[in-house]
Amino acid sequence: MEKSRAIQKLRGHRYLIGSVLISLLFVIAPVVGRRPAQAKDECPVRVTLLDVNDVYQFTPIDGGTRGGLARILTLRKQIMKESPNTLYLLAGDTISPSVESNTYKGKQMIDAWNLSGLDYATFGNHEFDFGPDVLKSRIAESNFKWLAANVVDKRTGKTFADTPEFVVREFDGVKIGFFGIVVQETLLTSRPGPNVDILDPCATAERVIPKIHAVGAKVIIALTHETIAEDKQLARCSGVDAIIGGHEHTLLQSVAGHAPIVKMDADARELGRVDLHISKRTGELESIDMQVIPVTQQIADDPAFIVLDRKYGELMRTLAVPVGRTAVELDVRSANVRTKETNMADFIADALRHAVGAEVALVNGGSIRADNVFQPSMLTKREVLSMLPFNSRIVKLQVTGATIKAALEHGVATAAEEVQPGRFPQVSGMTYSFDARRKPGDRVLSINVNGKPLDFSQTYTLATTNYLTVEHGDGYDMLGTNYLLRPEQGPVDSEVLLKAIAAAQVIAPKIDSRIKRIDTAASPERCN
Numbered sequence: 001m002e003k004s005r006a007i008q009k010l011r012g013h014r015y016l017i018g019s020v021l022i023s024l025l026f027v028i029a030p031v032v033g034r035r036p037a038q039a040k041d042e043c044p045v046r047v048t049l050l051d052v053n054d055v056y057q058f059t060p061i062d063g064g065t066r067g068g069l070a071r072i073l074t075l076r077k078q079i080m081k082e083s084p085n086t087l088y089l090l091a092g093d094t095i096s097p098s099v100e101s102n103t104y105k106g107k108q109m110i111d112a113w114n115l116s117g118l119d120y121a122t123f124g125n126h127e128f129d130f131g132p133d134v135l136k137s138r139i140a141e142s143n144f145k146w147l148a149a150n151v152v153d154k155r156t157g158k159t160f161a162d163t164p165e166f167v168v169r170e171f172d173g174v175k176i177g178f179f180g181i182v183v184q185e186t187l188l189t190s191r192p193g194p195n196v197d198i199l200d201p202c203a204t205a206e207r208v209i210p211k212i213h214a215v216g217a218k219v220i221i222a223l224t225h226e227t228i229a230e231d232k233q234l235a236r237c238s239g240v241d242a243i244i245g246g247h248e249h250t251l252l253q254s255v256a257g258h259a260p261i262v263k264m265d266a267d268a269r270e271l272g273r274v275d276l277h278i279s280k281r282t283g284e285l286e287s288i289d290m291q292v293i294p295v296t297q298q299i300a301d302d303p304a305f306i307v308l309d310r311k312y313g314e315l316m317r318t319l320a321v322p323v324g325r326t327a328v329e330l331d332v333r334s335a336n337v338r339t340k341e342t343n344m345a346d347f348i349a350d351a352l353r354h355a356v357g358a359e360v361a362l363v364n365g366g367s368i369r370a371d372n373v374f375q376p377s378m379l380t381k382r383e384v385l386s387m388l389p390f391n392s393r394i395v396k397l398q399v400t401g402a403t404i405k406a407a408l409e410h411g412v413a414t415a416a417e418e419v420q421p422g423r424f425p426q427v428s429g430m431t432y433s434f435d436a437r438r439k440p441g442d443r444v445l446s447i448n449v450n451g452k453p454l455d456f457s458q459t460y461t462l463a464t465t466n467y468l469t470v471e472h473g474d475g476y477d478m479l480g481t482n483y484l485l486r487p488e489q490g491p492v493d494s495e496v497l498l499k500a501i502a503a504a505q506v507i508a509p510k511i512d513s514r515i516k517r518i519d520t521a522a523s524p525e526r527c528n
């Protein structure tokens with residue numbers, strides 16, 4: 001209620017100007033032969049936007065209880081009967097990462113979106129994970145339009161893959177403009193290649209919005225994939241009418257400038273609905289209604305999705321095979337595995353250490369994915385693989401105690417500075433404590449290996465992955481090259497995890513305080 005009142009108030013002055021124009025039209029209309037406005041013209045035009053974001057699988061999630069694009073298609077068709085002017089939007093992140101994408105590189109999602117009748121999508125950071133050429137292939141396969149006004153090809157200065165800078169849609173005589181914005185951090189966290197640049201969102205809006213106005217659209221929607229803080233800034237600097245966003249994997253509803261900003265949870269657990277009421281006479285936005293629709297198992301699948309079962313069903317069925325059971329909740333939320341110990345990160349680090357018979361193990365939190373809490377139940381192969389989707393190989397190294405200290409210091413060196421540092425060290429065979437309020441490089445307060453304080457001059461055997469060693473991922477170069485088991489000889493991490501769960505049949509990992517964080521993970525300096 002607060003939000004709609006605020007919007008009405010902010011719109012008030014425009015409405016007044018609109019009324020003056022309407023009065024003028026009444027005077028002019030008979031002169032130019034136009035019929036005076038009828039009473040029914042008073043009704044604003046309703047345009048419905050349906051939105052999801054960060055959707056990595058088209059099948060349901062959470063043991064089948066939530067999500068599923070076949071259910072959303074059922075909802076979309078129902079809504080279109082009641083509100084024919086409906087557009088379906090995806091606010092980025094769908095091609096990667098997922099278990100299926102290891103095989104199909106996101107093609108399975110494009111097939112699902114084409115079936116869904118998606119209208120527009122913006123790129124998420126993960127759209128570039130397989131490089132710009134794979135993304136171009138996915139764009140070519142899409143029956144919907146991709147929008148990303150701030151993603152440009154450095155060689156031409158034009159938008160990447162010649163995607164439109166904006167689109168304008170007309171419904172019952174009113175026009176709405178849409179443009180897409182992608183988080184600039186993609187340049188560092190994904191693989192857009194040397195020819196792609198991602199420009200400042202506000203500067204981009206400043207470039208694009210006058211062009212949208214020039215073709216007669218007064219209502220402007222930004223379809224974005226960036227942090228909520230960046231969305232709020234965009235709302236303030238651009239004056240857009242609404243932001244449909246993604247990236248956080250969290251249900252968020254905010255207002256900044258005069259624009260509501262909406263984001264759903266990941267994997268289509270909800271469908272967002274935004275009804276825009278636009279004046280027929282002025283083309284201005286009069287009001288907005290918003291709704292969050294839970295996507296549950298009570299909603300039937302649309303039968304159109306059967307073709308996907310024929311195409312991808314075999315892989316899906318292989319992945320649906322139960323591997324073992326968890327008796328407890330398994331915490332693999334990114335916000336946790338990248339900032340502190342969790343029970344499943346412990347289990348994974350233990351499995352990797354045991355697989356190669358090392359004294360200690362170090363795994364970067366960023367390699368543990370799924371970003372979920374698995375409830376006590378059977379675990380499918382898909383669910384287990386989703387926790388380690390990169391298929392890294394385990395290596396075994398001989399290192400000194402001093403190296404272990406340096407590696408842990410490096411691992412926590414951005415614990416206060418970054419929100420979710422991928423380098424954060426999950427460990428096995430050792431315990432450590434740290435205080436991220438201290439200076440980077442001097443944060444680790446104690447380290448114990450096998451119950452004894454770390455001896456800097458002693459050598460230890462360490463299990464880790466090829467990502468942190470040969471691929472120089474996350475900057476752990478201090479680990480060196482003193483291999484006892486080289487990457488080409490080492491087992492694949494996800495296979496090790498599958499075997500560990502299958503061997504145990506039932507797992508119930510507990511946090512055993514191997515990592516003690518003295519400060520709290522939440523950084524109070526961060527502002528929205």
Ligand SMILES: [Zn+2]
Pocket residue numbers: 093124125126225246247248
């Ligand atoms: Zn994202």
